[in-house]
Amino acid sequence: MVLDLTMSMAILALMGALATIAGCIEDLESDVGSQSNPNSQVQLAPQMNFLHRIYNKAISGEPISNGLSAVTGGVVTTVLLNARFYPLMAIVIGALIAAVIYGIFATTSYAGRVASQARFKQPLYMDIMRYTTPSIIGHNFIVCFCLVAIAYIQYVILGYPFTIPFLALIWGISVGAIGSSVGDVHYGGEREFQNREFGCGLNTALSGRIVRKAESGLRTSLDNVWFCAKFGGPATGIGLGLTVFFSSWPTTIWGYTWTAMLVGVIILAVMTIMNRLVEIQVKNAYGPYKEDKEEKGAVAVAHTH
Amino acid sequence: MSDIKEISPTNLMLFGIIGGLIGIYISPYFPTAGALGAICAVIWGAEAVRRVAKYGLGTGVPSIGQIALGMGVIAAMFGLAIVKPLPIAGPIVALITASVIGFVIGWFAQHVIKMKIPVMIRCMTEIAAAGALIIIGYSAAVGGNYDFVRNLIPRVFDTGVMLAVFWVGAMAMLHPFNACLGPDEKQKRLLYLAGSTGAITMVIMGVAALMTLGVSGVITLALGIILWVIFYKKFWDEVYSDAASVVGTGLIPKTEA
Numbered sequence: 279m280v281l282d283l284t285m286s287m288a289i290l291a292l293m294g295a296l297a298t299i300a301g302c303i304e305d306l307e308s309d310v311g312s313q314s315n316p317n318s319q320v321q322l323a324p325q326m327n328f329l330h331r332i333y334n335k336a337i338s339g340e341p342i343s344n345g346l347s348a349v350t351g352g353v354v355t356t357v358l359l360n361a362r363f364y365p366l367m368a369i370v371i372g373a374l375i376a377a378v379i380y381g382i383f384a385t386t387s388y389a390g391r392v393a394s395q396a397r398f399k400q401p402l403y404m405d406i407m408r409y410t411t412p413s414i415i416g417h418n419f420i421v422c423f424c425l426v427a428i429a430y431i432q433y434v435i436l437g438y439p440f441t442i443p444f445l446a447l448i449w450g451i452s453v454g455a456i457g458s459s460v461g462d463v464h465y466g467g468e469r470e471f472q473n474r475e476f477g478c479g480l481n482t483a484l485s486g487r488i489v490r491k492a493e494s495g496l497r498t499s500l501d502n503v504w505f506c507a508k509f510g511g512p513a514t515g516i517g518l519g520l521t522v523f524f525s526s527w528p529t530t531i532w533g534y535t536w537t538a539m540l541v542g543v544i545i546l547a548v549m550t551i552m553n554r555l556v557e558i559q560v561k562n563a564y565g566p567y568k569e570d571k572e573e574k575g576a577v578a579v580a581h582t583h
Numbered sequence: 584m585s586d587i588k589e590i591s592p593t594n595l596m597l598f599g600i601i602g603g604l605i606g607i608y609i610s611p612y613f614p615t616a617g618a619l620g621a622i623c624a625v626i627w628g629a630e631a632v633r634r635v636a637k638y639g640l641g642t643g644v645p646s647i648g649q650i651a652l653g654m655g656v657i658a659a660m661f662g663l664a665i666v667k668p669l670p671i672a673g674p675i676v677a678l679i680t681a682s683v684i685g686f687v688i689g690w691f692a693q694h695v696i697k698m699k700i701p702v703m704i705r706c707m708t709e710i711a712a713a714g715a716l717i718i719i720g721y722s723a724a725v726g727g728n729y730d731f732v733r734n735l736i737p738r739v740f741d742t743g744v745m746l747a748v749f750w751v752g753a754m755a756m757l758h759p760f761n762a763c764l765g766p767d768e769k770q771k772r773l774l775y776l777a778g779s780t781g782a783i784t785m786v787i788m789g790v791a792a793l794m795t796l797g798v799s800g801v802i803t804l805a806l807g808i809i810l811w812v813i814f815y816k817k818f819w820d821e822v823y824s825d826a827a828s829v830v831g832t833g834l835i836p837k838t839e840a
Contacts, residue, residue: 321764321765327838328838329835329836329838330835331835336761336762336764337754337758337761338644338645338648338754338757338758338761339645342645342649342750342754343754345750346750346751346754349746349750349751350747350751350787352743352746352747353743353746353747353787353790353791354787354790356742356743356744356791356794357790357793357794360794361793361794375790379783379786382783382815383754383758383783386758386762386776386779386815386818387758387761387762389818389819389822389826390759390762390764390772390776390818390822391762391763391764392822392826393763393765393767393821393825393826394763394765394766394768394769394825395765395766395767395827396767396825396826396827397766397767397827398827399827399828399836399838400827401826401827401828401829401830401833401836402822402826402828402830403830403832404831404832405831405832440743441741441742441743441746442743443742443744443746443747444743444746447746447750490835496835
C-alpha cells in the first residue's frame with residue numbers, strides 16, 4: 279500500500295504509541311511475577327530462611343517469554359485473518375489466547391518452583407496464585423495486543439515482506455530485551471533491598487534477604503507493580519517507543535534511500551554522544567564505588583599477613 | 584533425592600525416539616499423530632535438559648532449550664530437504680544430523696570451553712535430536728505431511744507458523760526444568776509438566792492447522808486440550824503432594840531468621 283507523507287507519519291505515530299504502551303506494560307508485567315533480574319533473589323530467599331509471599335514467575339527470561347506470547351498471538355491472528363475476521367477482532371482474540379497460555383505457563387512456574395523448595399518450608403499460597411495470575415494475564419494481553427497490532431500494521435499497511443508471526447516474534451524479543459535492560463534497573467536492587475542504602479550494591483551476605491513486609495501487612499508482587507509503575511515502566515515504554523520511532527522515522531520521510539541511511543547514522547551518533555555525556559555526569563556526581571569500613575578493614579588485615 | 588525411583592534416561596530416550604518417529608511416519612495419514620510424536624520428544628528433551636542443567640545452569644536453562652531447537656531446526660531442514668527422491672528417509676536423516684551437530688557442540692563445550700559437565704556430550708546429542716523431532720513432528724501436524732517441498736514450505740514456512748513451532752517448541756522443552764528448578768525437584772512432576780507444555784504447543788499447532796488443513800486441525804486442537812487438561816491436573820497433583828504446604832492464605836511461617 280502506498281501512503282502519502284501525512285498518512286505515513288500518522289502510521290508511524292500510531293506504531294510509536296503502541297510500542298510505548300507495550301514497553302511500559304511489559305516491564306510492569308515482568309514485575310508482577312518477579313521475573314528476570316529480581317527473580318534470582320526471590321528464588322534464593324527461602325534458602326536463607328526468608329519465606330515470602332511473592333510470586334515466582336520463572337518463564338525463562340523476558341525476551342523469550344514475551345516472544346512466546348507474541349508469536350502465539352501472531353499465529354492465532356494470522357489464522358483468524360485468513361478466515362476473514364475483522365482485523366481488530368482477530369488481533370484481540372489472538373492476544374487473548376496468547377495471554378491465557380502465558381498465564382498457564384506462569385502458574386506452572388510458581389507452583390513448580392515452590393514445590394521444589396519444600397525443604398525450606400516455603401508454603402504455596404493459593405490466594406497469591408488466584409489474584410496475581412489474572413494480573414499477569416491482563417498485562418500480557420495489552421502487551422501482546424500492541425505487538426501484534428504493530429506486526430499487522432507493518433505487514434498489511436507498510437508491506438513488509440515478513441509474516442505476522444515473524445514480526446510479532448521479533449517485537450516480542452525486543453520488548454523483552456528492552457524491558458529487561460531498562461526496566462529492571464529500577465526494580466531489582468531497589469524494591470527488594472529498599473531497607474539498604476541506595477546503590478550500595480549487593481554483597482553476598484545480603485543474598486536472599488529481601489524485604490517481605492509492606493507498608494501494611496505482607497508484601498506481595500502487586501505492591502511491586504505499584505512501585506515500578508512510577509518510574510521503571512514508563513522508562514521502558516519510552517525506550518521501546520523511541521526505538522520504534524527512530525528506526526522507522528528516516529525511511530518514512532526519505533524512503534529507502536541513502537539519505538535515510540545517513541540520517542539513521544547521525545541519530546545513532548547523537549545518541550552515543552548523549553549516552554557518554556550522561557555517563558560522565560553520573561561518574562562526576564557519584565564517583566567510584568566507596569568501600570565500607572568493614573571491607574577496608576578486611577583488606578588491610580589481608581595485606582598485613 | 585536418590586531414594587525415589589526414577590525412569591532411566593535410556594528408557595525415556597527410546598520413548599522419545601520411537602514415539603516421535605512413529606508419530607511422524609503416521610502423520611501423512613493422520614496429521615495429529617505428528618504432534619503426539621512431538622510430545623514424546625518434548626518429554627524426552629525435558630529430561631535431557633534436566634540432567635544437563637542440574638549442574639547449576641540457573642540462567643542457562645532457557646539457553647539450552649533455545650540451542651536445542653536451533654540445532655534441531657537446522658538438522659530438520661537439512662534432513663528433510665536433502666533426501667528429495669526418497670522423502671521417507673527425511674526424518675531419520677534429520678535425527679542423525681541433529682545427533683551429529685549436538686555431539687560436536689557438546690564435545691566443544693566439554694573439551695574446548697572445558698565446562699566440565701560429565702553428561703554434557705550425551706545430553707547435547709539428546710536434546711539436539713529431540714529438538715529435530717519436535718520441529719518435524721509439530722510441523723507435520725500443521726503441514727499434513729513431512730514432505731519438505733510440497734507440504735512444509737507452503738503451509739509451515741510461508742505462513743510463519745514455523746516461528747511458533749521453533750519458539751513454543753523450545754519453551755515446551757526448556758520450561759519444565761526451568762519451572763521446577765530447586766533442590767526438591769522431582770522427575771515425575773517435571774515429566775507431567777513436560778506433557779502439559781507439549782500439549783499446549785499442540786493446541787497452538789491445532790489452531791494453525793485449522794488454517795492449513797481444516798478438519799484435522801480440529802482434531803489436533805481438541806486432542807491437545809484434552810491432553811493438556813490431563814497432564815496439567817497430574818502436575819498439580821504432584822505439586823500438592825510435593826510442596827511443603829499448600830495454603831489458601833496466611834502469614835509467613837516463623838523461621839529462625
